[in-house]
Amino acid sequence: MLWQERQRKLAEEHRNLVQQKAQARAQGLRNEDELARKRLQTDHEAQRRHNTELVKMQEESSIRKEQARRSTEEQIQAQQRLTEKERAEIERETIRVKAMAEAEGRAHEAKLTEDHNRRMLIERINGEREKWLAAINTTFSHIEEGVRSLLTDRNKLVMTVGGATALAAGIYTTREGARVTWGYVNRILGQPSLIRESSIGKFPWSGLLSQAMNKVIRNKTSAGTAGPVEAIKNNGDIILHPSLQRRIQHLAKATSNTKIHQAPFRNMLFYGPPGTGKTMVAREIARKSGLDYAMMTGGDVAPLGAQAVTKIHEIFDWAKKSKKGLLLFIDEADAFLCERNSIHMSEAQRSALNALLFRTGDQSRDIVLVLATNRPGDLDSAITDRIDEVIEFPLPREEERFKLLKLYLKKYLCSDEGDSSSLKWGHLFKKQQQKITIKDLSDNVIQEAARKTEGFSGREIAKLMASVQAAVYARPDCVLDSQLFREVVEYKVEEHHQRIKLAAEGSQPTKNQ
Numbered sequence: 001m002l003w004q005e006r007q008r009k010l011a012e013e014h015r016n017l018v019q020q021k022a023q024a025r026a027q028g029l030r031n032e033d034e035l036a037r038k039r040l041q042t043d044h045e046a047q048r049r050h051n052t053e054l055v056k057m058q059e060e061s062s063i064r065k066e067q068a069r070r071s072t073e074e075q076i077q078a079q080q081r082l083t084e085k086e087r088a089e090i091e092r093e094t095i096r097v098k099a100m101a102e103a104e105g106r107a108h109e110a111k112l113t114e115d116h117n118r119r120m121l122i123e124r125i126n127g128e129r130e131k132w133l134a135a136i137n138t139t140f141s142h143i144e145e146g147v148r149s150l151l152t153d154r155n156k157l158v159m160t161v162g163g164a165t166a167l168a169a170g171i172y173t174t175r176e177g178a179r180v181t182w183g184y185v186n187r188i189l190g191q192p193s194l195i196r197e198s199s200i201g202k203f204p205w206s207g208l209l210s211q212a213m214n215k216v217i218r219n220k221t222s223a224g225t226a227g228p229v230e231a232i233k234n235n236g237d238i239i240l241h242p243s244l245q246r247r248i249q250h251l252a253k254a255t256s257n258t259k260i261h262q263a264p265f266r267n268m269l270f271y272g273p274p275g276t277g278k279t280m281v282a283r284e285i286a287r288k289s290g291l292d293y294a295m296m297t298g299g300d301v302a303p304l305g306a307q308a309v310t311k312i313h314e315i316f317d318w319a320k321k322s323k324k325g326l327l328l329f330i331d332e333a334d335a336f337l338c339e340r341n342s343i344h345m346s347e348a349q350r351s352a353l354n355a356l357l358f359r360t361g362d363q364s365r366d367i368v369l370v371l372a373t374n375r376p377g378d379l380d381s382a383i384t385d386r387i388d389e390v391i392e393f394p395l396p397r398e399e400e401r402f403k404l405l406k407l408y409l410k411k412y413l414c415s416d417e418g419d420s421s422s423l424k425w426g427h428l429f430k431k432q433q434q435k436i437t438i439k440d441l442s443d444n445v446i447q448e449a450a451r452k453t454e455g456f457s458g459r460e461i462a463k464l465m466a467s468v469q470a471a472v473y474a475r476p477d478c479v480l481d482s483q484l485f486r487e488v489v490e491y492k493v494e495e496h497h498q499r500i501k502l503a504a505e506g507s508q509p510t511k512n513q
């Protein structure tokens with residue numbers, strides 16, 4: 001039993017021992033493992049550090065290499081630049097030397113050419129001189145011979161003197177003729193653009209010719225007419241109130257005398273309703289007083305803008321070309337000579353007005369200024385100050401209207417009877433017009449029309465008669481009788497009143513205003 005017990009104890013001890021041994025081995029293994037792991041970790045750590053250092057060293061090395069490469073490149077580039085500079089310097093030097101050599105060559109060549117030319121010129125001059133001397137000698141010997149033969153032959157002498165005189169006269173006539181023609185061409189071409197109509201540049205003989213023709217016609221037709229027509233013929237084509245007519249005649253005469261005595265001209269202002277003969281009278285004064293005539297319209301000045309001043313001066317410079325003196329007629333004068341303070345006046349217009357004032361400041365011996373306006377009150381005071389004669393052109397009274405009707409009846413409907421003033425060159429070449437027959441148109445019918453046309457201007461009466469002519473031509477038989485005449489007068493009078501009514505309505509302010 002004891003043995004068994006011992007045996008069991010021994011087995012138990014053995015088992016404990018084995019167990020302890022196993023534990024000790026397991027512990028040893030664990031320690032070994034732990035050590036191995038720690039060693040591995042340390043190795044790994046060392047390797048990583050080593051690698052980092054390696055990378056760092058590599059980077060530093062590559063930076064150093066890059067720096068070295070860059071510095072090498074820079075050195076190379078610097079070297080290259082230096083070489084290019086040197087090369088350019090050398091090229092420049094070569095070009096300079098070459099250019100100098102060329103210039104020297106050219107100078108040398110030019111010198112040689114000049115020497116050659118001079119030699120040639122001297123030779124040519126010598127040649128020419130000899131030639132001329134020979135020619136002069138020959139000519140003089142011929143002249144000597146000619147003069148000797150002339151002096152000995154009387155016929156030849158007479159012919160030579162006559163030929164030379166005729167030649168001189170021919171040259172003189174041609175030269176003077178060309179000068180006169182050029183004068184007229186120059187006047188026509190030099191006419192300023194503002195001038196609408198002028199007598200300057202018209203050939204004087206054309207006026208004389210038409211006057212002569214008019215005289216012939218007048219003599220031919222003087223027998224066939226009587227009554228008021230005769231009176232009109234004496235007074236010309238302008239029908240005015242007798243006192244106005246006298247004043248105009250007196251003015252024309254005074255202007256003509258002023259010109260003869262070289263005294264300063266008198267400026268005029270014509271005012272009155274439109275179509276009362278202001279333009280016609282201005283033209284007539286110029287004609288009667290022997291002045292040249294030029295017409296411009298005030299309305300043409302404003303659109304010229306800044307150019308207007310130059311154009312005004314142009315007119316006055318051009319007017320000096322007239323040897324006779326010039327009557328400058330400015331129609332619608334209020335359009336550009338109105339009050340300078342007016343708000344409607346542009347700066348350019350004001351300058352144009354000032355230019356005109358400047359040119360008309362002193363009394364002139366070259367220009368008669370004739371202004372025409374429907375509104376004399378609008379003119380600038382400096383302009384009215386320059387006016388010497390103020391003449392009113394009223395609407396024609398019944399007496400004048402009668403004469404006007406007669407005048408235009410004759411002009412438009414009795415043309416074949418031949419009013420001298422209506423003769424124009426073109427009529428000579430015109431196709432024969434259909435003849436108008438006038439039946440039962442007594443002076444009483446015309447007087448009645450003159451009564452009815454109260455308020456008509458001269459222009460309106462001329463238009464009325466033009467309408468009568470149109471109405472006659474509209475008839476197949478071309479007959480003018482008192483009935484047709486009355487009809488036309490009737491509707492023209494109505495038209496006139498209608499126009500006045502419309503104008504009055506147009507000028508009245510509307511109710512809303």
Ligand SMILES: Nc1ncnc2c1ncn2[C@@H]1O[C@H](COP(=O)(O)OP(=O)(O)OP(=O)(O)O)[C@@H](O)[C@H]1O
Pocket residue numbers: 237238239240273274275276277278279280281331332372374393404457458459460462
């Ligand atoms: N007194 C007149 N005698 C004859 N015809 C006249 C007369 N007045 C006007 N007339 C006729 O009217 C036309 C216009 O006349 P004119 O140009 O002379 O008038 P005005 O007063 O200058 O007119 P405006 O102020 O419109 O320029 C003339 O061509 C003519 O046919």
